[in-house]
Amino acid sequence: MEIARIAFLGTGIMGAPMARNIAAAGFDVAVWNRTGGKAEALADVVRVATGVADAVADADAVITMVADGGAVTDLYFGTGGAAEAARRGALFIDMSSIAPEIARDHAARLGEAGHAHIDAPVSGGEAGAIAASLVIMAGAEEADFARARPLFESMGRPTFVGGHGAGQAAKLVNQAIVGVTIGAVSEGLLLAEKTGCDPVAVRETLMGGFATSRILELHGQRMLDRNWTPGGAVRMQLKDLENAVAAAEAAGLTLPLTEAARTAYRELATRPGGAELDHSAYLVWLEERNGLFR
Amino acid sequence: MEIARIAFLGTGIMGAPMARNIAAAGFDVAVWNRTGGKAEALADVVRVATGVADAVADADAVITMVADGGAVTDLYFGTGGAAEAARRGALFIDMSSIAPEIARDHAARLGEAGHAHIDAPVSGGEAGAIAASLVIMAGAEEADFARARPLFESMGRPTFVGGHGAGQAAKLVNQAIVGVTIGAVSEGLLLAEKTGCDPVAVRETLMGGFATSRILELHGQRMLDRNWTPGGAVRMQLKDLENAVAAAEAAGLTLPLTEAARTAYRELATRPGGAELDHSAYLVWLEERNGLFR
Numbered sequence: 001m002e003i004a005r006i007a008f009l010g011t012g013i014m015g016a017p018m019a020r021n022i023a024a025a026g027f028d029v030a031v032w033n034r035t036g037g038k039a040e041a042l043a044d045v046v047r048v049a050t051g052v053a054d055a056v057a058d059a060d061a062v063i064t065m066v067a068d069g070g071a072v073t074d075l076y077f078g079t080g081g082a083a084e085a086a087r088r089g090a091l092f093i094d095m096s097s098i099a100p101e102i103a104r105d106h107a108a109r110l111g112e113a114g115h116a117h118i119d120a121p122v123s124g125g126e127a128g129a130i131a132a133s134l135v136i137m138a139g140a141e142e143a144d145f146a147r148a149r150p151l152f153e154s155m156g157r158p159t160f161v162g163g164h165g166a167g168q169a170a171k172l173v174n175q176a177i178v179g180v181t182i183g184a185v186s187e188g189l190l191l192a193e194k195t196g197c198d199p200v201a202v203r204e205t206l207m208g209g210f211a212t213s214r215i216l217e218l219h220g221q222r223m224l225d226r227n228w229t230p231g232g233a234v235r236m237q238l239k240d241l242e243n244a245v246a247a248a249e250a251a252g253l254t255l256p257l258t259e260a261a262r263t264a265y266r267e268l269a270t271r272p273g274g275a276e277l278d279h280s281a282y283l284v285w286l287e288e289r290n291g292l293f294r
Numbered sequence: 295m296e297i298a299r300i301a302f303l304g305t306g307i308m309g310a311p312m313a314r315n316i317a318a319a320g321f322d323v324a325v326w327n328r329t330g331g332k333a334e335a336l337a338d339v340v341r342v343a344t345g346v347a348d349a350v351a352d353a354d355a356v357i358t359m360v361a362d363g364g365a366v367t368d369l370y371f372g373t374g375g376a377a378e379a380a381r382r383g384a385l386f387i388d389m390s391s392i393a394p395e396i397a398r399d400h401a402a403r404l405g406e407a408g409h410a411h412i413d414a415p416v417s418g419g420e421a422g423a424i425a426a427s428l429v430i431m432a433g434a435e436e437a438d439f440a441r442a443r444p445l446f447e448s449m450g451r452p453t454f455v456g457g458h459g460a461g462q463a464a465k466l467v468n469q470a471i472v473g474v475t476i477g478a479v480s481e482g483l484l485l486a487e488k489t490g491c492d493p494v495a496v497r498e499t500l501m502g503g504f505a506t507s508r509i510l511e512l513h514g515q516r517m518l519d520r521n522w523t524p525g526g527a528v529r530m531q532l533k534d535l536e537n538a539v540a541a542a543e544a545a546g547l548t549l550p551l552t553e554a555a556r557t558a559y560r561e562l563a564t565r566p567g568g569a570e571l572d573h574s575a576y577l578v579w580l581e582e583r584n585g586l587f588r
Contacts, residue, residue: 100489123503135503137496159499162491169489170496173482177505180481180551184474187549188467191538194545195394195463197456202431202464205453209417209429210526211471213507232504244485251488253584255481256554257474264550290547 003091003151004028007059009052009075009082010096011038014122015065017129018095018155019046022063025154030055034066053085061091061151068239069098076106088114091144093151095136097121097236099243100165100172101250103139107164116144119164121171124156125232132156137174139166172247175240179261179279181215186283189223190290200224219280231278238265238275264289297385297445298322301353303346303369303376304390305333308416309359311423312389312449313340316357319448324349328360347379355385355445362533363392370400382408385438387445389430391415391530393537394459394466395544397433401458410438413458415465418450419526426450431468433460466541469534473555473573475509476531480577483517484584494518513574525572532559532569558583 004027008019011033019042023029029046032055033039039048049055052075056062062082064072072094076083082092092110094103094117103119110117118140128134134156138145145160152158161170188211192202203220206212222231241262248255261282268285269275277284287293298321302313305327313336317323323340326349327333333342343349346369350356356376358366366388370377376386386404388397388411401411412434422428428450432439439454446452455464482505486496497514500506516525535556542549555576562579563569571578581587 123500123505125504128503133502135499137499139490157499157502159495161486161495161499166489166491170486170491170499172489173486173491173496174500174503174505176485177478177482177500177510180478181475181505181507183551184471184478187474187552188471191470191542191545191547191549191552192455192464192467194547195460195466195541196433197460197464197467201453201455202467205429205431205451205455205464206417206468206471208451209422209468210419210508210512211417211468211475213475213509214504215507216471218504247489248485251485253485253488255485255580256558256583257477257551258481258485260550260554286549289550 003060003147005058005060006030006151007055007062009055009062010065011042012065013126014129016042017126018065021132022151022154027151027154030059051080052082053080056082056086056090059086059090061093061148062086064094064096066096068096069102072096072098072106073102077109083110083113083115086115090115091148092117093120093148095120095122097171097240098168100168100247103168104165116141117164118144118148119167120152120158121167122156123171123174128156137161137167137170139164139168169247172240172244175237176244176255176258178215179237179241179265180257181213182219182279182282183261183264185216185220186223186286189220190283190286222278222280223283228277228281228284230276231280233275234265234269234277234279234281235275237279238262238269241265297354297441299352299354300324300445301326301349301356303349303356304359305336306359307420308423310336311420312359315426316445316448321445321448324353345374346376347374350376350380350384353380353384355387355442356380358388358390360390362390363396366390366392366400367396371403377404377407377409380409385410385412385442387412387414387442389414389416391465391534392462394462394541397462398459410435411458412438412442413461414446414452415461416450417465417468422450431455431461431464433458433462463541466534466538469531470538470549470552472509473531473535473559474551475507476513476573476576477555477558479510479514480517480580483514484577484580516572516574517577522571522575522578524570525574527569528559528562528571528573528575529569531573532556532563535559
């Protein structure tokens with residue numbers, strides 16, 4: 001069955017531009033947001049629903065983009081939730097970043113209700129959402145992924161990475177690599193500064209070699225500018241690293257670098273205001289760890 | 295004084311193509327290598343000297359490209375060494391990767407003998423040496439760097455990063471970031487595999503987002519192929535990480551991720567044949583650390 005009518009639940013910083021891009025691609029979109037006002041700002045291009053049940057009533061696909069697994073569970077299975085209100089056979093696509101085992105549980109419960117599910121978290125931030133260039137990591141039945149591909153392509157570049165939960169697992173892999181790489185760049189730039197190098201020149205020259213990364217480019221520049229305005233908040237990076245370590249433990253794995261980065265972000269988040277800094281503020285944690293203050 | 299005549303000492307895997315590129319740019323090059331035969335292979339484009347003293351006798355610049363700091367010290371200050379044999383005022387350029395404090399010591403001793411010194415280690419490997427696209431990190435007096443710039447540009451892209459020793463420090467920063475990033479990618483791909491993801495698809499999709507890096511691209515592919523043929527050997531990565539940790543300690547710094555990667559490479563190097571594997575074999579260490587064997 002072709003997907004034409006979309007319910008989009010959660011129109012925050014990420015969700016609002018995603019819903020706009022879906023509408024621009026010709027899909028028929030109804031939006032709803034828990035906090036009033038955010039959905040209304042989209043009224044020029046989409047239908048603003050009066051509630052979850054109204055939004056999903058005639059939807060072929062129900063997209064959620066909210067803060068965490070608990071918020072998705074509420075939208076799906078709370079009183080007047082989408083699982084009950086949607087017509088049988090609707091495709092539920094959760095693009096929030098949540099724990100893989102919760103995504104698998106959602107898929108199982110929706111399956112019992114006759115619905116399909118794709119976990120499809122994203123990477124690329126607000127800029128990627130606006131530019132429709134999000135990296136989309138999908139865990140699903142392959143046939144459902146194929147059905148949803150045109151919808152995904154209105155928001156970015158989708159990749160099928162495995163069965164239910166695999167999309168969320170891939171996002172945790174992404175965030176583990178991001179967190180550790182931010183730590184690596186922090187250590188490198190601090191070492192440069194304390195060993196007589198010009199950190200600006202070092203970042204510039206390293207970008208031509210094996211040490212180069214998107215993190216060195218973007219977060220390295222933030223560190224040099226001491227610009228801790230998010231971007232990606234410490235709070236969100238910590239949530240993902242906690243989920244990554246938990247997923248690793250559930251799989252019987254010890255990941256020393258990921259755990260070390262998780263611990264650094266835990267300590268950074270307990271600093272006054274620390275949770276709301278950009279995740280490149282790992283450098284601030286490292287400086288404090290070394291008794292340096294500015 | 296313009297630099298025209300070059301002595302190039304150490305024509306191994308890196309040195310040989312670097313000497314060729316210098317000659318191709320129009321410099322007058324004399325080469326010497328401790329192990330016979332390697333220098334002779336360059337006889338079509340350069341003069342093969344009979345010894346260190348012969349190579350450096352009329353050189354404006356003396357380039358060294360050897361395995362470690364001890365080998366550079368021998369070439370400079372050993373019996374019949376270059377410091378004594380070169381004419382007064384020669385520019386000594388060490389492109390080997392050695393400890394920053396040894397480079398500073400060389401610069402001081404050469405200065406007493408009336409010579410100038412640039413520490414200018416490189417990143418980019420054999421492929422970069424052949425393509426004349428090496429990243430060159432230079433620590434020097436700025437005037438000496440300016441004199442040497444055309445010479446450096448025949449081998450790659452030079453950047454002035456600070457005073458004596460700063461080039462070597464920047465190389466350690468590079469290697470610390472490389473080592474930790476290889477660890478991050480190893481942890482990510484193992485987590486992907488053990489949480490139901492297709493690691494090939496995960497690497498591919500992550501390359502579009504914040505987790506992307508030259509390491510994910512090149513070393514990530516080596517990990518998927520389980521291709522441990524160097525490339526960059528564990529032995530060399532370990533040498534640089536030991537020097538990075540030592541330089542950090544000398545600067546009063548604790549760098550937890552760099553130290554964790556150093557420890558992993560130490561253990562990997564003690565494995566039979568481990569020291570000669572490509573540094574992407576960090577994944578093998580991680581698998582063994584987790585009780586997984588293939």
